[in-house]
Amino acid sequence: MITKQYKIIMTVPLGKRYGTLAFTESDGAIKGTMSLFGKTEPIEGTLSNNGEVEFSGIFCTLIRNIPFKAVGTVAENEISLNVQGQRSRFKINGTEV
Numbered sequence: 001m002i003t004k005q006y007k008i009i010m011t012v013p014l015g016k017r018y019g020t021l022a023f024t025e026s027d028g029a030i031k032g033t034m035s036l037f038g039k040t041e042p043i044e045g046t047l048s049n050n051g052e053v054e055f056s057g058i059f060c061t062l063i064r065n066i067p068f069k070a071v072g073t074v075a076e077n078e079i080s081l082n083v084q085g086q087r088s089r090f091k092i093n094g095t096e097v
Helices: none
Strands: 002-012 015-026 029-036 039-047 052-060 065-075 078-084 089-096
Touching: 002 029, 002 078, 015 039, 029 052, 039 065
Parallel strands: none
Antiparallel strands: 002 015, 002 089, 015 029, 029 039, 039 052, 052 065, 065 078, 078 089
16 A cells, blocks of 8 residues: 655646645555645545556535546656546646655
8 A cells, every 4th residue: 555645736727726635545546635726625546557647536616616537647756647627627746745
């Protein structure tokens, strides 16, 4: 079992949003939380041996809840994600803490 925690930055049209991503990996499955927009929500997905990560969750903003899917890579102490929401795409980068 591996536990990871990252400080993350999501780049959106109105600027940057700062938060955290934490998950535990066991046999390729990950479960954890992502904190953005002042809310912490669960995430679930997979992490392969070569560092490919994929997970889904919900962003809870002041206006609405947005389901999303994130796909990217974990390398050394960094994570890089492409996030697809209902209407938009975002980029998330993070550094392990």
